[in-house]
Amino acid sequence: MDFFKSIPFHMDFEGQHKAERLSRIIITLHGIVGLIWGYAIQQFSQTVYILASGFLLASILTIPPWPMYRKNALNWQPAREGDTAVTSKSKKKK
Numbered sequence: 451m452d453f454f455k456s457i458p459f460h461m462d463f464e465g466q467h468k469a470e471r472l473s474r475i476i477i478t479l480h481g482i483v484g485l486i487w488g489y490a491i492q493q494f495s496q497t498v499y500i501l502a503s504g505f506l507l508a509s510i511l512t513i514p515p516w517p518m519y520r521k522n523a524l525n526w527q528p529a530r531e532g533d534t535a536v537t538s539k540s541k542k543k544k
Contacts, residue, residue, distance in 0.1 A: 458515055465519025469512040476511070480504020 481501050488497030
């Protein structure tokens, strides 16, 4: 069970921006190359295969929280001792 707790599942905001940009670039380039190649050999299936490979590559590179996406962590303020969480019900009562 300690193994699963040691795996980081977060990505910072800068990392999210990098991952989004990288996935768009990869899918766009594979789409263009697939369209050109499929048109050149007159096989639409080749276009789909190349685009699918781009989607798979983008998924592998951008979905997991790789260390390159966790470099700019936010420094959160520590919780105060006396504070309790304010719920929406307590706001309505006042």
